[in-house]
Amino acid sequence: MEGGVDYLADERKKAEFDVQQMKIVWAGSHHTFEISDRISKLVANDPAFSKDERTMLPRKELFKNTLRKASYAWKRINDLHLSEEEASQLRFYVDEPAFTDLHWGMFIPAIKGQGTDEQQKKWLPLAYKMQIIGCYAQTELGHGSNVQGLETTATFDPQTDEFVIHSPTLTSSKWWPGGLGKVSTHGVVYARLITDGQEHGIHGFIVQLRRLEDHRPLPGIIIGDIGMKFGNGAYNTMDNGVLRFDHVRIPRDQMLMRVSQVTRDGKVVQSDVPRQLVYGTMVYVRQTIVQDASCALSRAVCIATRYSAVRRQFGSHNGGPETQVIDYKTQQSRLFPLLASAYAFRFVGEWLKWLYTDVTQRLQANDFSTLPEAHACTAGLKSLTTSVTADGIEECRKLCGGHGYLCTSGLPELFAVYVPACTYEGDNIVLMLQVARILMKTVSQLGSGKLPVGTMAYMGRIEHLLQYRCNVQKAEDWLNPAIVLEAFEARAARMSVSCAKKLSKFANPEEGFAELSADLVEAVVAHCQLIVVSKFIEKLQQDIPGKGVKQQLKVLCGVYYLFLLHKHQGDFLATSCVTPKQASLANDQLRVLYSQVRPNAIALVDAFNYTDHFLGSILGRYDGNVYPKLYEAAWKDPLNDSVVPDGYHQYIRPLLKQQRSAKL
Numbered sequence: 157m158e159g160g161v162d163y164l165a166d167e168r169k170k171a172e173f174d175v176q177q178m179k180i181v182w183a184g185s186h187h188t189f190e191i192s193d194r195i196s197k198l199v200a201n202d203p204a205f206s207k208d209e210r211t212m213l214p215r216k217e218l219f220k221n222t223l224r225k226a227s228y229a230w231k232r233i234n235d236l237h238l239s240e241e242e243a244s245q246l247r248f249y250v251d252e253p254a255f256t257d258l259h260w261g262m263f264i265p266a267i268k269g270q271g272t273d274e275q276q277k278k279w280l281p282l283a284y285k286m287q288i289i290g291c292y293a294q295t296e297l298g299h300g301s302n303v304q305g306l307e308t309t310a311t312f313d314p315q316t317d318e319f320v321i322h323s324p325t326l327t328s329s330k331w332w333p334g335g336l337g338k339v340s341t342h343g344v345v346y347a348r349l350i351t352d353g354q355e356h357g358i359h360g361f362i363v364q365l366r367r368l369e370d371h372r373p374l375p376g377i378i379i380g381d382i383g384m385k386f387g388n389g390a391y392n393t394m395d396n397g398v399l400r401f402d403h404v405r406i407p408r409d410q411m412l413m414r415v416s417q418v419t420r421d422g423k424v425v426q427s428d429v430p431r432q433l434v435y436g437t438m439v440y441v442r443q444t445i446v447q448d449a450s451c452a453l454s455r456a457v458c459i460a461t462r463y464s465a466v467r468r469q470f471g472s473h474n475g476g477p478e479t480q481v482i483d484y485k486t487q488q489s490r491l492f493p494l495l496a497s498a499y500a501f502r503f504v505g506e507w508l509k510w511l512y513t514d515v516t517q518r519l520q521a522n523d524f525s526t527l528p529e530a531h532a533c534t535a536g537l538k539s540l541t542t543s544v545t546a547d548g549i550e551e552c553r554k555l556c557g558g559h560g561y562l563c564t565s566g567l568p569e570l571f572a573v574y575v576p577a578c579t580y581e582g583d584n585i586v587l588m589l590q591v592a593r594i595l596m597k598t599v600s601q602l603g604s605g606k607l608p609v610g611t612m613a614y615m616g617r618i619e620h621l622l623q624y625r626c627n628v629q630k631a632e633d634w635l636n637p638a639i640v641l642e643a644f645e646a647r648a649a650r651m652s653v654s655c656a657k658k659l660s661k662f663a664n665p666e667e668g669f670a671e672l673s674a675d676l677v678e679a680v681v682a683h684c685q686l687i688v689v690s691k692f693i694e695k696l697q698q699d700i701p702g703k704g705v706k707q708q709l710k711v712l713c714g715v716y717y718l719f720l721l722h723k724h725q726g727d728f729l730a731t732s733c734v735t736p737k738q739a740s741l742a743n744d745q746l747r748v749l750y751s752q753v754r755p756n757a758i759a760l761v762d763a764f765n766y767t768d769h770f771l772g773s774i775l776g777r778y779d780g781n782v783y784p785k786l787y788e789a790a791w792k793d794p795l796n797d798s799v800v801p802d803g804y805h806q807y808i809r810p811l812l813k814q815q816r817s818a819k820l
């Protein structure tokens with residue numbers, strides 16, 4: 157508590173579980189909880205990191221303010237000798253998109269993943285000390301999703317042992333890279349490799365963009381910011397940029413050469429590393445985006461849940477208090493599935509991080525066997541979790557009624573910052589179609605004796621899943637995880653097999669794939685939802701200490717899968733995985749679970765351990781003291797600086813005068 161009366165104290169007393177232990181489950185471990193708790197308070201208590209009035213600043217001031225915060229954050233990281241983990245938590249809690257996200261989140265990982273040992277030795281120390289600042293320059297004005305369609309060229313000149321980087325068309329201008337517009341000194345630039353007149357696909361090159369002495373662009377380079385984006389404040393703290401090259405020369409050893417090498421005489425040599433590793437940085441970032449989805453969704457849910465307990469509307473009896481809106485069943489049926497989804501995404505994000513670490517270790521040992529699984533899981537889960545989170549934030553805004561629309565609710569800015577996650581790092585539909593290809597390949601190989609592995613392993617039991625009949629007879633049967641898993645597996649498998657059957661009728665498979673793409677996306681959603689459900693259930697099989705903690709998680713897990721079953725009952729019924737009666741029993745059980753969440757709702761959002769600074773929301777204040785603070789904040793709006801507005805004499809007075817004389 158940050159001082160004063162706690163208007164939510166009664167709600168907190170209703171909790172049936174150990175909130176402190178739940179905080180540790182949410183954080184992932186004691187160690188992570190300790191760091192995140194300490195660093196979030198450090199940021200919250202430092203006035204230099206204040207977020208007040210961010211949504212009211214003009215772009216130039218907003219951007220300068222972000223530069224100030226980023227440079228101050230770097231100073232604190234060094235002064236306090238923070239570890240890498242502590243430093244990344246500090247950037248997270250500062251909560252302002254900045255060039256540093258791309259420097260640490262993409263530029264450095266690209267060099268680590270695609271650079272040779274020598275290249276890493278040369279560039280990483282400079283980047284780690286921020287003596288150079290980098291961005292990830294892949295997307296162009298004309299192409300983003302279709303990476304093979306990029307037009308920037310990198311032509312090898314054997315005379316000088318250099319690459320010539322060039323933007324041959326307007327559409328080849330790099331467009332979107334974060335941090336590029338005004339800050340980056342370097343970029344990993346993706347371009348079409350050409351040697352001896354022959355094309356060799358897209359590769360990454362380290363290119364210096366600005367002089368280190370005075371920050372001016374190097375000769376032959378044009379750079380700028382691409383302009384204002386959606387929302388006030390929001391992602392406008394980021395300098396997404398445009399970049400053009402006019403025959404810019406870089407030394408040969410600045411091509412990232414882990415995947416392919418260009419020799420002194422211009423020969424292209426493929427190493428035994430798969431070509432897809434050029435896309436490796438995207439796999440890494442997609443995995444972090446899944447973790448970030450649980451953060452963004454939990455934040456919106458925390459605001460909406462606390463406010464729903466504070467807000468009262470209708471239902472007063474004999475002059476008593478009105479009903480808290482959180483007690484309306486409709487409010488619960490919209491809010492609690494999002495609360496459950498935030499927890500579900502947390503656990504699937506944890507698992508995905510493990511999967512990514514495992515793949516990275518295997519890659520280092522030249523074992524590439526799990527790369528397709530990593531690609532499918534990161535692409536599919538990035539797509540699923542960001543779509544649900546973006547829609548979920550908007551739903552939370554509506555759950556807060558009119559006040560949710562105020563910037564001081566924190567929800568408009570959160571939404572504006574978050575929605576591009578459905579597009580960046582791979583448009584969600586494009587990524588789903590990648591997973592669809594892998595699913596269809598898996599189904600087509602089922603008869604060949606090649607057993608599906610990882611998250612597709614259930615397809616190996618296809619005969620059984622095609623014959624499966626759900627044996628739920630009463631509502632409580634839906635609490636049995638084995639029954640639930642089979643129903644979700646059967647639904648996903650049947651949808652995939654149905655698509656594969658339809659595909660096989662097309663003479664041209666590519667034509668068939670395009671024609672059926674909307675159905676394929678639905679099959680992928682079913683497959684990805686199965687992954688999330690199964691990872692939540694796996695989590696519950698672990699030893700989870702703390703009074704009532706596991707029980708609460710079981711309730712949330714039930715809410716998560718039964719809500720999905722209810723929402724997608726069309727799929728379950730159409731594939732005959734459940735009967736109409738069983739679907740109705742699932743909904744009955746879901747209502748029971750909502751009533752079990754209700755007394756614990758406030759404690760379940762307290763377990764996120766967010767400071768008021770991080771939440772940035774009057775509606776989501778820990779102490780629930782909403783109305784006086786909303787009232788106070790309104791008077792801080794610049795429009796209220798004067799009682800009579802600027803423009804009165806020019807525009808309002810003549811209008812009123814004219815109406816008066818017309819009446820007379």
Ligand SMILES: CCCCCCCCCCCCCCCCCCCC(=O)SCCNC(=O)CCNC(=O)[C@H](O)C(C)(C)COP(=O)(O)OP(=O)(O)OC[C@H]1O[C@@H](n2cnc3c(N)ncnc32)[C@H](O)[C@@H]1OP(=O)(O)O
Nearest residue numbers: 294300301302303304432435444445447448531580581582
């Ligand atoms: C409390 C702590 C919590 C922690 C929170 C952490 C906070 C972190 C904050 C996170 C926020 C991060 C903020 C980020 C800021 C924004 C950054 C945005 C940056 C960008 O947007 S960069 C640009 C991204 N661009 C894209 O993603 C482009 C999308 N397009 C593609 O990926 C490809 O072009 C596409 C669609 C795959 C098609 O490529 P193509 O070459 O045509 O490939 P094919 O379809 O022919 O497939 C060939 C073959 O390759 C396989 N494949 C494809 N992709 C991959 C991959 N990535 N990895 C491995 N394999 C891949 C594919 O399956 C095919 O395989 P076959 O076996 O069939 O040959």
Ligand SMILES: Cc1cc2nc3c(=O)[nH]c(=O)nc-3n(C[C@H](O)[C@H](O)[C@H](O)COP(=O)(O)OP(=O)(O)OC[C@H]3O[C@@H](n4cnc5c(N)ncnc54)[C@H](O)[C@@H]3O)c2cc1C
Nearest residue numbers: 292293294295299300301332333334576579580581582585
């Ligand atoms: C805030 C933000 C930050 C970004 N940061 C960076 C960065 O740092 N570095 C960088 O390189 N890039 C960055 N990007 C670019 C981003 O990665 C691309 O915008 C993204 O990959 C989508 O590509 P696109 O814009 O070409 O979309 P398009 O592919 O043009 O999508 C337009 C529509 O076409 C549909 N579509 C496209 N292809 C298909 C298909 N095959 N089948 C069916 N439908 C299809 C899509 O679903 C979408 O509805 C950023 C973008 C944003 C918004």
